[in-house]
Amino acid sequence: MSECYEYVPHRLLRRRVRDTASGVEGVLMAVINENVSDTGIERWMELAYIRGASGREFTTAVTNVEPAPDQPQTAAGRRGQRSA
Template identity: 65%
Template sequence: MHEAVPRSFEEVPHALLYQRVRDIASGVEGELMAVVREDVSDDPVRERWVRLAYVRGPSGREISTAVANIQAV
């Protein structure tokens, strides 16, 4: 049986936090709620860190995307 590996993350400051943005990958527009640096590796020995942006769309549901995909609206 495979056990879930706890993910490590830390919040990162961003100039567009709590402002209206667009995710260019999906076209979703909403409020930038958080930017985090997260270890997405499934191997506890070899870490793989990425910066993710969390955008809350009009439905209230949040999506995650690469920080590079975020544009101010």
Template identity: 70%
Template sequence: MGEHQPHRLLRKRVRDIASGSEGELMAVVTENVSDTGFERLMDLAYIRLPSGLEMTTAVDNIEAAGR
């Protein structure tokens, strides 16, 4: 499990620019996303969708909803 990061939009409604999905930003976590054995760290945003399911996306892909 990665390290949790602070973010100004935590617990706020956000939109994933890549998919257009909207939900509540639950966490931003730095995780190793490599499957090759070489470490590749990335900040991932965990978004809870209205259905209750959670999705992840690159933190750079999120913006406040309603923009």
């Protein structure tokens, strides 16, 4: 019987990321190649585990992960753009 998961290295581990599917940002905690099948036929998928602001982790396909913007735009910065 094979293992049901395997850790995968990723360039954004422990960095702030955004899940493009949900728009939620958090810290990428792990990328794991998991057997996601609930039948006898194996189906492997790379899942990203992201820890959100609440401290809870959620999963998404690793293809949905992108770096989050470094600095959120401040209200003062947005006001300055509107008046330009």
